[in-house]
Amino acid sequence: MRDKIDGVLSKTLVVIMSIMVINVLWQVFTRYVTGDPSSFTDELARYLMIWIGVLGAAYVSGRNLHVAIDILPQRQNKRIQKKLKVIVTLLIILFVFFAFVIGGSRLVYISYVLGQQSPALRLPLAVVYVIIPISGLLIMYYKISDLNTKES
Numbered sequence: 001m002r003d004k005i006d007g008v009l010s011k012t013l014v015v016i017m018s019i020m021v022i023n024v025l026w027q028v029f030t031r032y033v034t035g036d037p038s039s040f041t042d043e044l045a046r047y048l049m050i051w052i053g054v055l056g057a058a059y060v061s062g063r064n065l066h067v068a069i070d071i072l073p074q075r076q077n078k079r080i081q082k083k084l085k086v087i088v089t090l091l092i093i094l095f096v097f098f099a100f101v102i103g104g105s106r107l108v109y110i111s112y113v114l115g116q117q118s119p120a121l122r123l124p125l126a127v128v129y130v131i132i133p134i135s136g137l138l139i140m141y142y143k144i145s146d147l148n149t150k151e152s
Contacts, residue, residue, distance in 0.1 A: 002062070002145055009059045009138070013052065020048040043120040047128050058135040061092075062142035086147065093143045100136025108133065 027041035060066050073081045112126035 002142070005138070005141070006059070006062060009055065009062070013055055013059060016048055016051050016055070020045055020052065023048065040120045043118055047118070047121075047123075050128065051131050054131050054135045055138075058138035058142070061139045064146070089143050089147055093140055096136045096139045096143070100139065101133050104129065104132030104136055 023041050023044050027038055027045070030041070031037040057066075073084045076084065108126045108129045111129055112124065116125040117123060118125060118128070
């Protein structure tokens with residue numbers, strides 16, 4: 001299951017990044033070649049960057065490639081290292097649950113209820129923000145999966 005999620009997530013990130021590159025190239029082309037800059041490209045690039053950043057964080061978290069300060073665990077014995085990893089993983093799960101899942105869901109709900117739309121694309125901002133709780137759920141899945149493999 002984890003490999004399938006990794007595959008879908010990595011392909012999604014490649015597609016979003018490709019769309020963003022094409023979008024920015026179009027923006028440069030319309031600004032400097034035609035002299036009539038496209039009105040939506042700046043906003044679309046901004047929203048795609050949000051999606052790349054947040055989904056990329058979930059992907060990196062699932063691959064355990066995120067930045068970590070491991071000076072303290074390295075100086076401990078194996079038993080204490082395992083306990084510290086479990087504690088850190090639980091703290092990550094709690095933070096992601098409250099900040100990404102709960103906070104992100106509230107942001108999506110408030111944006112939806114207020115009917116907020118982006119200025120140029122007229123896209124509901126709830127669609128832009130929905131990636132936050134989705135990414136949070138992915139990170140939680142990965143970290144719970146890590147806990148289960150550590151306990152085995």
